[in-house]
Amino acid sequence: MDEGDLAQDWQARSNAAAIAAHRHAMAANRGPATGICTECGDEIPPRRREAVPGCVLCVDCQAGAERAAGA
Ligand SMILES: [Zn+2]
Numbered sequence: 001m002d003e004g005d006l007a008q009d010w011q012a013r014s015n016a017a018a019i020a021a022h023r024h025a026m027a028a029n030r031g032p033a034t035g036i037c038t039e040c041g042d043e044i045p046p047r048r049r050e051a052v053p054g055c056v057l058c059v060d061c062q063a064g065a066e067r068a069a070g071a
Pocket residue numbers: 037038039040041042057058059060061062
């Protein structure tokens with residue numbers, strides 16, 4: 001293994017670590033995408049989940065959250 005191989009190996013490892021950290025952060029932000037509203041427990045329609053990947057609130061609760069945030 002020469003220096004180039006070592007550099008490539010290191011880069012592959014750091015990329016994998018960065019991706020894992022990113023995924024972990026995304027999961028922490030969004031929670032698990034279960035398709036169930038985390039606020040009221042209603043099912044989130046598949047169409048909404050496709051339109052808003054990773055959404056954890058149904059339309060009603062999302063609207064309420066945005067009103068509460070003053071958006
Ligand atoms: Zn809801």
